[in-house]
Amino acid sequence: MVAQRARIAALEVERDRDIRRASRIAHRDIAAKFREVLESLKDSWASKKKEMSTEIRLQEVTANIDLLTELKDGGLTVDAELS
Known part of the structure; x- marks a missing residue:
């Protein structure tokens, strides 16, 4: 026992x-x-951040090109744009 x-x-x-x-x-x-x-999410967020940054830069460049084109064609004056 x-x-x-x-x-x-x-x-x-x-x-x-x-x-x-x-x-x-x-x-x-x-x-x-x-x-x-967490590492996967971190990589995904970093990639998304780069993508958004690139998209913002593209929009800025496009807006600047449009403005320069309008200035060149005479449809807009520098004084009007500044005001």
Whole structure:
């Protein structure tokens, strides 16, 4: 009877150790997957930011070209544009 209780206690200790080990591994895996998602979002946001910056620059250049064309064709004067 004493031997069985000792064996049961040993099995419980081993089971608890295995549960803690599996829990630590699961926590590490979840953390790694969250890191991957965050890195992916970071890359996506950086790409989107570059794209928006390029789009804004293109709109500015297009507006400047239109203004210069209008000035060149005489449809607009510098004084009128400044006011």
